[in-house]
Amino acid sequence: MKATPGSEPERVEVLLSKLRECQRTPWPVYDEIRALGDVIPSRWGPVITGYETCRRLLRSRDWRTPDYQWRRTRGSRWTRPASREIGRSLIVANAPEHTHLRRGLGQMFDDTTLQRLRQVTEETTERQLDLAQRQLAAGTADWTRTVAEIVPVTTLTRWLGIPDRDGAALREWTHAQAAAQELLPSGHDLDVADAATAHLELFFTHLIADRRAVRQTDVLSQWLAVWDSIEGDQEQADVIVRRLAATTTAAGIETTVTVLNNAMWTLARHPEQAKWLAGHPEAIPAAVEEILRWDPPVHLVSRVASTDTDLNGHPVKAGDMAYILVGAACRDPRWLTDAAKFDIARQPGRGGHLAFGLGPHYxxxxxLARLESQVVLERLLARGPLPHVVSAEWEPRVAFRQLSELLIAHE
Ligand code: HEM
Known part of the structure; x- marks a missing residue:
């Protein structure tokens, strides 16, 4: 059904379409959407900007994730190979399957694992900051490719026991696959996402076969042992572990690259706060939370109504998708005073930011993301004044907003 010209549904559709092209500053568009209401109906489903409503939906079991079954009934982009594979992942599974998968996963990052990964992160960060420093001495450093991409990829591959040489390909494939979860992906985006999904599937299938052949002490070998005993069927266990490995790789790389890019972009443009933070390293964890709140790596998550319902006075049909604009909610002025202002000394808003989601899919x-961000900031700030930004470019993406280039230089 087409929206009436000039109506709220039509205006929100125009604004959402505009978002892809204005990633440098999406904030005025969020303000315009927010001005239309907390929940705005659209042809695609309700669009939500209000912190409280976003929070409510993320925690609710009545609002489900768009899983495999849901995708099958929708057709078009949702049944493409990348989308079908994502539909089978932990991130969009619903109870009871989600509970089953999450239990088998256990606590992925317990203290011992985090301690080991801290060492990997610290060594990688020091090595990459040395490289960035040499680039700065010669003129301009490429923060994205030298630091922001390398630290999460190396930490994740070491955790999963994947050789370092495969990191660059994994980064490329997971980035391409993320397009399948975008707000309005182009046909080309979907083709690239499908091709990347095929590469990821093959890569992890081989990796798991290798682990079956030679068991090690890494997390993949542990998962295989756990799922063999839960399923009692090796083939089934292989499929589950392949999907868990691919999901954590995709979920862990794309987002952490963004928070490391955002940390440099934001602090370089707030030099007074960066200077204060360098003298107060104990405030780095709080600064990371403010960076996550102010510009979360994931700006949009979606949920599907499980029954016909009413959302803040707007009727919603079972199966309709709700667009939860996390990026807008984290700057909702009704939730947080001066929400548009970046302030590392602020008191966190009641209930906390939504950058890591909430509820069953938290x-x-x-x-691990917090650890990596804190280590990079500690080591970066210990090296003296921050460089300034020479140029910054964003991907034309809304859900997984991402700096594609961030060049920095000293005065
Ligand atoms: C700053 C970095 C990160 C951000 C901002 C982030 C954000 C998110 C968000 C918003 C969700 C919930 C999605 C939803 O509700 O639909 C999520 C789920 C998830 N994330 Fe992260 N993430 C980050 C890093 C990581 C890392 C490093 C890993 C693993 C290595 C990871 C693994 C996962 C997994 C497995 C889920 C699914 C949980 C479930 O559905 O039960 N994430 N993440």
Whole structure:
């Protein structure tokens, strides 16, 4: 059904379409959407900007993730290979399957694992900051490719026991696959996402076969042992572990690259706060939370109504998708005073930011993401004043907003 010209549904559709092209500053568009209401109906489903409503939906079991079954009934983009594969992943599974998968996963990042990964992160960060420093001495450093991409990829591949040489390909494929989860992906985006999904599937199939042949002490070998005993069927266990490995790789790389890019972009443009933070390293964890709130790596998550319902006075049909604009919600002025202002000394808003989601699908890698962000900031700020930004470019993406280039230089 087409929206009436000039109506709220039509205006929100125009604004959402505009978002892809204005990633440098999506904030005025969020303000315009927010001005239309907390929940705005659209042809695609309700669009939500209000912190409280976003929070409510993320925690609710009545609002389900768009899983395999849902995708099958929708057709078009949702039944493409990348989307079908994502539909089978932990991130969009619903109870009871989701509960089953999450239990088998256990606590991925316990203290011992985090301690080991801290060492990997610290060594990688020091090595890459040395490289960035040499680039700065010669003129301009490429923060994205030298630091922001390398630290999460190396930490993740070491955790999964994947050789370092495969990191670059994994980065490329997971980035391409993320397009399948975008708000309005182009046909080309979907083709690239499908091809990347095929590469990821093959890569992890081989990796798991290798682990079956030679068991090690890494997390993949542990998962195989756990799922063999739960399923009692090796073939089934292989499929589950392949999907868990591919999901954590995709979920962990794309987002952590963004928070490391955002940390440099944001602090370089707030030099007074960066200077204060360098003298107060104990405030780095709080600064990371503010960076995550102010510009979360994931700006949009979706949920599907499980029954006909009413959302803040708007009727919603079972199966309709709700667009939860996390990026807008984290700057909702009704939730947080001066929400548009970046302030590392602020008191966190009641209930906390939504950058890691909330409820049953709360990010399973939040502890690792926090550790990596804190280590990079500690080591970066210990090296003296921050460089300034020479140029910054964003991908034309809304859900997984991402800096594609961030060049920095000293005065
Ligand atoms: C700053 C970095 C990160 C951000 C901002 C982030 C954000 C998120 C968000 C918003 C969700 C919930 C999605 C939803 O509700 O639909 C999520 C789920 C998830 N994340 Fe992260 N993530 C980050 C890093 C990581 C890392 C490092 C890993 C693992 C290595 C990871 C693994 C996962 C997994 C497995 C889920 C699915 C949990 C479930 O559905 O039960 N994430 N993440």
């Amino acid at each position: 990010c399973a890698g939040a502890a």
